[in-house]
């Protein structure tokens with residue numbers, strides 16, 4: 194089980210006419226991912242998805258809160274003592290080309306971590322070649338074809354499969370797939386998503402999917418959970434099917450209507466969500482961060498901060514004073 198309790202991360206950005214400013218990327222995010230689970234974090238660009246994925250993979254630090262991996266808190270541990278825990282969480286980047294060393298064959302790419310793994314688990318050196326073949330077959334590649342080749346000799350989809358095979362060399366508990374298909378040819382995307390689903394079922398590895406794309410979250414997160422992030426805060430969370438079929442937070446509803454969101458939300462009335470650039474700063478303080486963009490905001494939304502919680506009759510948790518079931522206008526309608 195991997196849990197995050199109140200994870201916050203603020204970056205200092207320098208330069209520009211305004212001098213340096215603080216950008217809160219994550220503002221107290223809670224989550225829990227069990228073994229074999231499927232969790233999607235969805236939200237627009239800049240909502241903090243990648244920062245969260247990097248924190249989970251041990252590539253980024255958090256300012257406060259706690260990350261607990263299988264019962265052990267990462268907060269009090271030195272960098273060196275955290276490493277074995279973070280090995281259980283492997284990050285799949287969106288760009289498989291830059292994730293692979295172009296000067297190494299796929300055989301070399303897999304042999305190095307497998308040799309380390311053989312040492313750790315007391316296996317003979319010969320095991321590494323066997324395991325490399327096994328892993329490539331597991332991710333749907335022909336080892337005989339792929340092993341002697343360099344990354345540039347493979348398609349984007351094949352490269353992403355190699356990246357997944359490399360992540361599996363350490364027997365991870367969780368794969369964090371950060372927009373893992375966004376840079377891959379459309380024709381190969383479904384295959385990669387199906388592979389991640391299959392690995393979840395066959396190996397019991399959990400998958401955390403980071404995406405701005407609801408359709409992908411729906412596919413990969415079947416039977417799992419969705420967390421909707423807005424400006425570093427979870428605004429709605431619950432079973433994938435419920436969040437997609439029956440969202441109650443206006444931001445989730447707007448995400449479901451269109452991305453980027455510019456269309457009306459419901460009929461009649463054609464209330465419109467203000468585009469993010471046109472909205473106010475939405476800085477921390479009292480009030481809902483989404484209030485400037487929300488067609489349903491009231492005085493209360495501007496002065497009080499809604500907390501993630503459950504109404505009596507909702508399956509999901511939400512952070513909204515005016516949660517409502519609204520019929521979402523399908524993509525492209527109402528522009």
Ligand SMILES: Nc1ncnc2c1ncn2[C@@H]1O[C@H](COP(=O)(O)OP(=O)(O)OP(=O)(O)O)[C@@H](O)[C@H]1O
Nearest residue numbers: 204205206216218237238239240241242243244245
């Ligand atoms: N290393 C950094 N230094 C300064 N600011 C950063 C850094 N990393 C992220 N940020 C800022 O933190 C906020 C969240 O960024 P993050 O990349 O996590 O969002 P995201 O939802 O993954 O967006 P995208 O889909 O565009 O990658 C953004 O405002 C971003 O500019």
